[in-house]
Amino acid sequence: MARVIVDVMLKPEILDPQGQAIARALPRLGFSGVSEVRQGKRFEVELDGPADEAALSDVRKMAETLLANTVIEDFSIRVEG
């Protein structure tokens, strides 16, 4: 058993109006010193077996085909624990 984390973020050049709205809300809550917020998605993928090279290669394929739209999003993969 292993857990693989896939983080998906809009590419830097893609406008993120949700992140902007969050950034604008922070000062109202008394938080200062924040210049930008970008919002993304985190996927926790539980594997039946170990996070070996083959399994991670599969997760990469999952990310490319479904979890992220690589036209507008970047993703990163890491093993947790």
Added chain:
Amino acid sequence: MSAARVGVVTFPGTLDDQDAARAVRLAGAEAVPLWHADHDLKGVDAVFLPGGFSYGDYLRCGAISRFSPLMTELIPAAQAGLPVLGTCNGFQILCEAHLLPGALTRNEGLHYICRDQRIRVESTRTAWTADFTDGQEIVLPIKHGEGRYVADADTLAALEGEGRVVFRYAGGNPNGSLNDIAGITNEAGNIVGLMPHPEHAVEELTGAPSVDGRHFFTSILKRLVNA
């Protein structure tokens, strides 16, 4: 001669399939219901992917629908020349399926927008727009929260250079789409995707802002009859 047969796809969460089928019938074609879970295009002459919230817009709009059994049949057929029209969620599905370039993202102002929108027809060289005139301004309803068209600079330049921007918002950009893009086509001109809703603008009786949507369906009928 038998009537042209236009397939109308229903996914779980599709909303506009009944209006789509009605618009197809009003133009004189036969509307053929296509079910997302079937590996069967039923031999139709063209396909209409209507709007809604297929698969609840889970993950991303159109991201799950794009892998449905019906889409695995539709993608190669469209690549081989089958005329396909996608409106709203249908446009999002076409982009997720990479049948059209770019993507639709959250509206710039974050609001869901529902209003009548002026749109300029930029290309009459597609299977679905031949009955318009170049530069014609029409009015169609829009209703979406994720309709901001984005693509990288090279893709945008190619779309503009090849005349593949089919519709542009006029009188103000409602969602922040790059280059005011409301709809695009593929290189062959058989696949068209747009955020506005022609199927909601085919009859005065429904309080539609116009009947400009009819031309989409008369265009495809002429194409099919002359094919």
